[in-house]
Amino acid sequence: MNKSFTKKITKKNIFYIILICFILSVIPLYVIGMFAHPSVDDYYYGTETVQVWNETHSIASVVKCSFDEMINTYNIWQGNFSAIFLMRLQPGIFGEQYYFIAPLILLSAYIGFSIFFFYTALKKIFKADSYLAATVGICLTFVSMQLCTTPSDSFYWFNGAIYYTFFYSLMLFLFALLIRMRTAKAAGTIILTAISSVSAFLIGGSNYAAALFMCIILALSAGSAVYFVILRKNKVIRPYHMAAYLIVAAAAMAGLFISMAAPGNALRQQSVGGSTGIVKTFVYTFAFGGYSIAKALNAPCLIFFICMIPVFYRIARRSGFTYRYPLLVAVFTFGLYCSMGTPVFYAQGLRMPYRMMNIIFFAAYVLITFNLIYFLGWIGNKIKTEKRHIFLDDIVNNFFEKIKASRKNTLLALAISLCAFVIACIGCIEVGETEYKSGDAGFSQLPLSAAATLSLINGDAKTYDCELTARDEYLRSTGDDEQFVTVPALSKRPAPIYHSDITDDPGDWHNAHVAMYYRKECIWTE
Numbered sequence: 001m002n003k004s005f006t007k008k009i010t011k012k013n014i015f016y017i018i019l020i021c022f023i024l025s026v027i028p029l030y031v032i033g034m035f036a037h038p039s040v041d042d043y044y045y046g047t048e049t050v051q052v053w054n055e056t057h058s059i060a061s062v063v064k065c066s067f068d069e070m071i072n073t074y075n076i077w078q079g080n081f082s083a084i085f086l087m088r089l090q091p092g093i094f095g096e097q098y099y100f101i102a103p104l105i106l107l108s109a110y111i112g113f114s115i116f117f118f119y120t121a122l123k124k125i126f127k128a129d130s131y132l133a134a135t136v137g138i139c140l141t142f143v144s145m146q147l148c149t150t151p152s153d154s155f156y157w158f159n160g161a162i163y164y165t166f167f168y169s170l171m172l173f174l175f176a177l178l179i180r181m182r183t184a185k186a187a188g189t190i191i192l193t194a195i196s197s198v199s200a201f202l203i204g205g206s207n208y209a210a211a212l213f214m215c216i217i218l219a220l221s222a223g224s225a226v227y228f229v230i231l232r233k234n235k236v237i238r239p240y241h242m243a244a245y246l247i248v249a250a251a252a253m254a255g256l257f258i259s260m261a262a263p264g265n266a267l268r269q270q271s272v273g274g275s276t277g278i279v280k281t282f283v284y285t286f287a288f289g290g291y292s293i294a295k296a297l298n299a300p301c302l303i304f305f306i307c308m309i310p311v312f313y314r315i316a317r318r319s320g321f322t323y324r325y326p327l328l329v330a331v332f333t334f335g336l337y338c339s340m341g342t343p344v345f346y347a348q349g350l351r352m353p354y355r356m357m358n359i360i361f362f363a364a365y366v367l368i369t370f371n372l373i374y375f376l377g378w379i380g381n382k383i384k385t386e387k388r389h390i391f392l393d394d395i396v397n398n399f400f401e402k403i404k405a406s407r408k409n410t411l412l413a414l415a416i417s418l419c420a421f422v423i424a425c426i427g428c429i430e431v432g433e434t435e436y437k438s439g440d441a442g443f444s445q446l447p448l449s450a451a452a453t454l455s456l457i458n459g460d461a462k463t464y465d466c467e468l469t470a471r472d473e474y475l476r477s478t479g480d481d482e483q484f485v486t487v488p489a490l491s492k493r494p495a496p497i498y499h500s501d502i503t504d505d506p507g508d509w510h511n512a513h514v515a516m517y518y519r520k521e522c523i524w525t526e
Helices: 011-033 041-045 047-056 059-076 081-087 101-124 130-146 151-156 158-181 186-204 208-230 239-260 263-272 278-296 299-319 326-348 354-382 392-404 407-428 448-457 460-477 509-517
Strands: 430-433 441-444 484-487 522-525
Touching: 011 101, 011 130, 011 151, 011 407, 011 448, 041 047, 041 081, 041 158, 041 509, 047 059, 047 509, 059 081, 059 263, 081 158, 081 186, 081 239, 101 130, 101 151, 101 158, 101 354, 130 299, 130 354, 130 448, 151 158, 151 354, 158 186, 158 208, 158 239, 158 354, 186 208, 186 239, 208 239, 208 326, 208 354, 278 326, 278 354, 299 354, 299 407, 326 354, 448 460, 460 484, 509 522
Parallel strands: 484 522
Antiparallel strands: 430 441
């Protein structure tokens, strides 16, 4: 037998194998982002800033305009100040060809901050070694992206994704900093506090799902720090750590308070009707929480977590925790998870946008991961084999030793896991007639990288890009005397970059947004 296949493989080798596979999987996601274009609210929120750019070509003037319009929106429509400010800076205002910057930012933020969060949590809390923590972080990020239900809303539509996915990603970054702050020296704590406070304040001014969830976590963290310092229950937490957690929590709540106190919130609430009420909100919150967890646990997701059970068990056993209250932890964390849906259910009832569902879907992976680790740790402390009195962790250790005994075993284990995941993904794919063109067959429920690759290979992404580029050039070339303009309808709607488009109905609100952007009375498709 070839010696290279009998040689023992290390965690470092496995990490690099997983990393290379992950990089290969995200390449088509970045490539197809080059063909993305503005959609719907990108036009609405870019109306003023694109006009300023066309008149001045001054970035400073555009930023000032965005800030001024943020204040105006705060007073007349909604209080999410940090999100509204960024919405008006969608890259397409500087030229349609620069819109690719949007998916570049959104993909990179989620990938980077998600891996950083899982790596930090597993290493600092559960004492996992660096390569194992990084490998698990990459795997969790990969699966959450591949199984995202509406990726256009999460990574390719600037307005919707900057509002939800970006600030959710920033929240993961903040949580990672807070975990690191726990053991930081005084000088490091000062730096972490400054970065965390700014991040917390900005998240407080973003979407209410992330803002409320963050504030609850920070309040609990600050309260725990005060408890440990005053009662001296923990030798790691110092008084300066307590002060840091209190400062960050105060910054977060200040951002949320400013957002909630906006005069425009009341005006917007009137336009959508009265609030749902506390009782209905409570029911909707927990019902949707259960539904979203069940929906996230589809066949590929289940296969993934089943394959990760030995890894999670090993992480749990090495942490040294007692894991005494699995049911209490599950109920408590589920309540925290459900709180993400509370604001929208209270304000609008059962009307939740897909872009918000996506971040709740992403959060489900965090909830499942940490509860599974905790539960496996509890099992490890309780269950023994009856005859030989060998702990379950000995069985798992032997399992890992056999896998690591040779490269052949390791690669075989990885191949089996990957094949099982791919087969489960294939089983979820749906084939049917496209909605926009009768007679054309289309695929849906594809994994994200597969959908992107298919649209690149069959030319749909290129066609979509050419048609919207031509539309933009035509609309910019029309004179002020041409106020009623028709344009060709799109022939392709490639996943995952297509979000929505204007219609042949001149009164459609999608059309109105585009007309405002190009300073026309009305625009519709032929």
